Amino acid sequence: MHTTFPSFAQVIAHLDARGFFHMELGLERMEQALARLFPVRPPLVCVQVLGTNGKGSTAAFLDSLARSHGLRTGLYTSPHFVSPTERIRLDGVPLPEAAWPALADEVYAACPELTYFEFLTVLALLAFARHGVELAILEAGLGGRHDATTACPADALCYAPIALDHAAILGPTLADIAADKAAAIRDSAPVVSAPQYPAARAALEAAAAAHAAPLSFVEPLPPAVPLGLAGPHQRVNAAVALATWRSLAPRFGHAALSASAAPTPAEADGLARAFIAGRLQSLPACASHPPLLLDGAHNPHGMQALVHHLRQLGRTPRCAVFSCLADKDWLPAARLLQKELGDIPLLVPQLHNERAADASAVAAACNAGRARPTARAVPDVTAALAAAGALRPAAADAPVVLCGSLYLLAEFFSLFPRYLTMPDTLSPEEPA
Template identity: 55%
Template sequence: MRFHTFDDVQDHLDALGLFHMDFGLDRMRDALSALGLLTPPFVTAQVVGTNGKGSTSTFLACIARAHGLKTGLYTSPHFVTPRERIRINGEMLPESAWPGLANRVMDAAPKLTYFEFLTALGLLAFAEAGVDFVVMEAGLGGHYDATTAMPVQAVCFTPIGMDHEKILGPTLADIAADKSQAMRPGVPAFTAPQEAEALARLRRTAEEKGAPLHETASLPLPDCPLGLAGPHQRINARLALAVWHRMAERHNWSDRPEAAARGLAAAHFPGRFQHLPAHGSMPPLILDGAHNPHGLRALEAAVLDSGIRPAAVIFSCLADKDVSDMLPFVRRIAGDAPLFVPTIQDNERAMSGEELAALLAEGRGDAVTKPVQRLSLALREAAALSPAGDAGRRPVLLCGSLYLLGEFFILHPQALEQELI
């Protein structure tokens, strides 16, 4: 198979299947070896966890860029195009670069999974571009995640919570045990505040592997604005800053407080308590990809901290999530505001709006809880509750699965990009 256009690469990825997994790191290590990437020409940090991985990765990459380093950022999933996953100095890899890189990956390792293929392609792109520093967000877990096959100089753990239990295990300790296996002997690891079970597992694995573990809960954070909103982002920013300080010290990079503050303020990651102003008939919106209990707890705190009372809430999620633990958070966030529940389109894992709305309606009394067929219809109904021209228009909160937010960004692609550095 030869790739000639970006669409050819996209077709290949689609054929591999977004949700197909094949555990093990041998394929990925063989691919990196064939591509000459087992001794990469850049410094790498890996970001593992349940919530806050993308935000922490973005903070760290922005801090590095603010210090003048050429920086690669690898995140997942994407909303509209896989190009979002691979960025160099904040810019998506151009379509023209994809076929050549994809051909080299295919020649080196034709049997990679969707995520492995993209990971190898991204690392190859970073090497070809001559970046100084790469931030790699793990996809799922840590033990067998494709990013764990890559040599790194730091591993950082964002808050670990209950998610992907069918794959990682039924308890928090099981999930933390899997993620902790991303640690490497002698490589410094950094952790945000964790639940007691998760922290105990991280400490145990760090001791077993001989990886120094640095806890960041009490570290100072500059008194500066953050580009990502919500009180939970201070946890992510503190973690990113701790990793940056160690990397700068180790590699003799400049480490200037004003540059770090500029990087923290410039961070943008779509769908993380993202505020969008009213536009035409569309009311002001807040977008947040909280799709598990831990994420929804953070979203609830952010809503309370900001003093926002949503005019309406739009929520949906995937059927393989532990929905029962999410319901109380969604009900409290919505309060007495109307709650619209669309069915996520073109996703075999989607939960039907009718089924989810019936569960959410319990205990809401007379408050409206309404299933709708599509997100576009939910937006239309929510907009009617916040009339155009009303100076006091309350925002509509759109939250839940990242795939639901992906539908929004397909409808409104201009909301996806925001470059501040």
């Protein structure tokens, strides 16, 4: 039997040839592939997770909640840090490389023209169907109207907070961006949302009303509920996941609980065990680096959450490492971080990425108008860690904040892949 992809490496080579950042709007290719591979819809429940900040965390909470109730889960997230296998997880474990070639052969045969993200989306669904997944959780890549995950039938939709991001593609205003994301509401499947800015709330309400979809907005979970992910903003993401789980629980033989009910033991376990790398992830010092706080904050909304968390910790950072992509509106987030840091150094490593902003230009922009420049460019992440480690702060446990882009974190995790997996012991959120 002829195989298009005899090995995992050849699957990755095909994906790379399609272009990591290449996009082609429209759902026609996805619809063709899904129609050929799934003439009958697989017997699994599917949740689509959308928004701007917190999609991955919300998906992680929902996955953990379902697994704590004994369900077989499939989790599809993006981007990855080191390997595409991170994007497709079965019961929390990345899909093994050995499983990829046969699945990729089927996906390619169904539609050879799929883009990078479309190909992975279809491959994930095929893997979930073949492995008996009961609940599939799909994180949208960008927007909603044309996102590949929107071609998949959804039994529920989750909306994390919507903010300004990808304005060049989705539109210049929050209303434009929210309208694109709200366009994923395509039938009467229930919608659960985080609290939203007025323009985003209005877009969701209009789309839900047009399709007679029940829409609910959650309140943050109380501080007494332990969470596996740190930061006050995670109380909103966890609340969205919990409300979504409760709306689906009867389909899996579990009791329907009201939104105000306290978490059951299984729900509490799921919330406390949720893990996703690179979201306010604290790492102790070791021989290779000082104490670290990793976060993907790259826009003002995300940076405000990071700053809030720093204030709650009550520890002054020894420095921050910030880098970003050139096509992002990164300066407002950088200014927020600088304001919080004061005279604390800001190191800007050069990312090895075709979309990376020039580190010297970022440092110069951050220093503009300041009486005392604090930002300086460094060659790469390794140089940034070395420079940070050479600093001697007043407190030995003062962390280095590493933030600004998930692609910055990807370069860090390529050096320290062990931090991509959940630690053996739980590290719940510090009390709010």
